[in-house]
Amino acid sequence: MSFRSLLVHAQPGEGSKLRTEAAAALAIRLDALLIGLGAEAIPPIATTDPYGFGTGQWTPLLYEQQSRNLEAAKAAFAAQTEGAKTEWRSVGDLPTPAMARVARAVDLVVTGGPTGSGDIYNTASTAELLISSGRPMLVVPPHGGRLETRRIMVAWKDTREARRAVSDALSFMHMADEILIVALGPKEDQDALRAQAEDVAGMISRHSMARPRTHVAVSGADDVQVDLLSQADRMDADLIVSGAYGHSRAYEWVLGGVTRHLLHACERFVFLSH
Structure with missing residues (x-):
């Protein structure tokens, strides 16, 4: 099996930077397309909060923040993948199912190890992706780096x-x-x-x-x-x-x-x- 297309979940932050840079280096080496996916969901909010704000007042603010976060992820992905053939996609959805769906477009999913954060709204679950994506997965070590295959x-x-x-x-x-x-x-x-x-x-x-x-x-x-x-x-x-x-x-x-x-x-x- 040759890898002609890769997928990585792109986020602002150091953890995403290491796996994205590793994915970009591999894509360049293989002359493969790297798809970056920005995915973030808005968590459910209570009808009212302790300060008396209702759902209708909070919702626009949450969507604005989500849009800013996805734009920041897009900018980070572009900066970290210079020299690679790339494609950007973004979606307002839970990262794990979003990654599993987009995996249909690629040969290999690149991810980091489990973070233990439990934040299903911003972080893709490595365990869930292993089972649900239907694609092989390359897990980047905590320190990042470039994959050698000697x-x-x-x-x-x-x-x-x-x-x-x-x-x-x-x-x-x-x-x-x-x-x-x-x-x-x-x-x-x-x-x-x-x-x-x-x-x-x-x-x-x-x-x-x-x-x-x-x-x-x-x-x-x-x-x-x-x-x-x-x-x-x-x-x-x-x-x-x-x-x-x-x-x-x-x-x-x-x-x-x-x-x-x-x-x-x-x-x-x-x-x-x-």
């Missing part, structure tokens, strides 16, 4: 999500000098895991200049998530590729343990597919 690590588990992630990330692997496949599973399945990893390595090698190495990690151990990141540190991985796992609970998506750990604890670029 060294790639694949977190392998024999699931639909992992198979999807490997297939979606092949164009990045084609650029790699070194690829490591870390197979995850119970101790009693180590022989099967090695065979699976070799199968995946063979498939990747038919698309990539690099012949992947393999490593088996026991998922029954309490430290499997730490071991996964230790392997990434050992090879100094530029990118970690993984399936994205989650399930619905109480009207929200709850991520699986490895996916959640990669998003919250990883200081590297992470490529996820659901």
Whole structure:
């Protein structure tokens, strides 16, 4: 899969700046179109506030502020994407569903890790987007930076999500000098895991200049998530590729343990597919 179009949620502020600059650098490298989406919703307001103002008095002010915020996001996006082929879109809507809809126009969604703000009116939920967008996602680390693809690590588990992630990330692997496949599973399945990893390595090698190495990690151990990141540190991985796992609970998506750990604890670029 080649990435010819990317999507990023653009906002004023440092967090958005880092992911937008990373998305722009990748778009330039791939000669791809970068779509910036400004999305912000107005939260529900009470009929009256303690000072006696009614809804009719507050509403125009809120819409004016929303318009100013979206214009500021547009200006920031333009300043942070110089040299890239770009397109701007904006909508007065909740960012997460707005991003999921616009994802139909692109090959890859670029986002930051979870912020924990819980502000659904201004911030797109990384977990929700992973499940609802129908597109692979590149998660920019907290410090930002430019994605390099010389060294790639694949977190392998024999699931639909992992198979999807490997297939979606092949164009990045084609650029790699070194690829490591870390197979995850119970101790009693180590022989099967090695065979699976070799199968995946063979498939990747038919698309990539690099012949992947393999490593088996026991998922029954309490430290499997730490071991996964230790392997990434050992090879100094530029990118970690993984399936994205989650399930619905109480009207929200709850991520699986490895996916959640990669998003919250990883200081590297992470490529996820659901």
